[in-house]
Amino acid sequence: MSSSETLSVEEQLAAGQSDDGIVRAADGTPLKARLAKALRREKLRSFLMISPLLLFIVFSFLLPIGDMLFRSVENQIVQNTLPTVVEELERWDPASGELPDEETFAALAKDLKVAVEERIHTRLGSRLNYEESGFSGLFRTTGRAVKKMESGPYKAQFIEADKDWGELRTWVILDSFKAPYTSGYFLSAVDAENTAEGVQMKPENERIYLQLFMRTLWMSLAITFMCLLLGYPVAYLLAQLPARTSNLLMILVLLPFWTSLLVRTSAWKVLLQGQGVINDILVWIGIVDDASRLVLINNQLGTIIAMTHILLPFMILPLYSVMKTISPSYVRAAKSMGANDWTAFWKVYFPQSVPGIGAGAILVFILAIGYYITPALVGGTSGIFISNRIAFHISTSLNWGLAAALGAILLVLVLLLFYIYDKIVGIDNVKLG
């Protein structure tokens, strides 16, 4: 048994140890509880200090994002506009190959009359039009015709009003979007769709998003790589120079931040276009023929060039601040032991600069993958990113559900990449200075 048996209670208290193994404070309360109590005030204070920012983030960031993500699956419009039809469709089996029965058409007439009264049937039309073009027109014409439908049978009258009602596909789509929540937006976002035979990829010529995601990914990687390639030597040089000179040169690195992003991007337009400065010089030197001027803009090359330039400082700064902390004595030590310049750099200096590469690469990649203005201005059609498509759906086509789904996929993708990065490089291995 433990030696505590031989100690009196007072002695145990004095030793801070009781026979149940709990460490106690001088007054007998468990030490853990005392500590928690002491820390609680501290925690409360810290919480109060961050609470303004927390509230700001919740209302300006988390709630809108949550709402946006919710929109990517939300689909109550069908149920709200055609409640009886949705009920009747429960009995219908789309795989049967037959149109729904007369009762369903009667329900459609009843629901549509109400909807036309409330003028909400066109809204449903444009919603379903995202899934299949033609729905918008279908609901508009039917909306006019349904006012005149006095009594049944309705089926023939509907097909008479618009022959699409006699198409199986129309009903399959209506059926698959009757639920209040839908995977439809997400399917569209990966170029798939719901058909009578289940989920299928869209026809080859209608696919755009997967390709766009891939392009966004590889171009962001290419930009990150270019920034590293160009930024590493610059950061290295800055870190080697005496403080006076390096501070001066650092201003040059930061200079782009002083001008507007729009101005910098437009400047690239001037430089890169067919009749632009770079082509003019190349033609003048004679490297390029006047008839076959290089296409440097409105394609992927243009996007990569302009974005590499814009994101370069985000690579140089973390690299520089990490390199600054690497004492020159390491490389000297390596050389004194017989390593030549390259070995000393590669085996001793470079590994110690990896945290800077990690930080710079993450920063540039994350910024690049969501970049919008520059690809829109210099990317043409082949050099745009997924974010440009998202912006299009938000502000032009008003298909917010699809925009939300695309955004959600992008978010998951980035988190996934973060995870992989953490597994390979280790997130601890990232240092901003």
Place this chain on the structure above:
Amino acid sequence: MLREWRRMSNTRGASVVFDGVQKSYDGENLVVKNLNLDIAQGEFLTMLGPSGSGKTTCLMMLAGFEPATHGEIYLNGNPINNVPPHKRGIGMVFQNYALFPHMSVAENLAFPLKVRGMGKSESEDRIKRALEMVELGEFGSRRPAQLSGGQQQRVAVARALVFDPELVLMDEPLGALDKQLREQMQYEIKHIHDNLGVTVVYVTHDQTEALTMSDRVAVFNDGIIQQLSPPDVLYESPDNSFVAQFIGENNKLAGSVVEINKDICTVKLDDGTLVKADPVNVHNVGDRTSVSLRPERIEVAPDNSPNNLVDGKIEEMIYLGDHIRVRMNVAGNNEFIVKVRNRRDKRPISAGDVVKVGWDAADAKALDEAV
């Protein structure tokens, strides 16, 4: 272990010659002014001097990291000004150790062997022995950050020696250690040197370190070697008042020469007292001089009659166990320190007493005027 290491390695110390070496960083000021220095094979030479005196610069020129502005450096008789650092084969221990943080201790030691293309089994053998030499056999797999300062220091020494350099440079390797550890490491480094026979050039600004470890000490000041001597000579016969001042404790009495012979001179101190001294650095009657006296060479109320005997007023006494440190006013110098041995038959003295103090003329060095 050390003897085994020595048998295995064919180390013999290298010789180094600095021939009229000058160095300037900015093209305006000479940081090293005309350095001439012969370092013998297997010697332990220490560069000692105040901060900014050019010690590190000399080391860096020898290692090849800084080019000499003028003059030539020879290693084993061969000029090395145009040999890049990695081909000089000089081991180096840096002030902050410069252990590679991303490698384990064993990988650190393997580095110089790997760049030399040494086979795996031989290099493992050597690493093991080198770690055992510095008594860190168990620590091979640790990262440098997981070691204490003293352990890191020993790894740095092992790494500088593992590839059998003929010459090892150490730039204030013990600067960051506490006193006790430092003394222990001084002993260990000295021990390794004695056993391996490698030439060591050691930089420090700790004079005790320099005196206890070195075969010879080069005292630097202002880019010039003030004196190059074995430790005892340095202490007992300083060449000039900077060295006397810098090494050990020292009483100085300012005055001017009134009479000079070959090995004795008479100095009239500024208060009019006449003292006899050894003319080290004075040549003519009328020269200003600073007479330098070690505190332990002065006797209070001497039994015999030394050739210098003056009055001193005791200002303060500090009991230090083995001796008593007495501060007195002698010939107008208020900071005159005398160390009185703690003997049983000592005469009682106390602050305020006026006593006779005496010393031998040979112990009083008439040097250049102190600045």
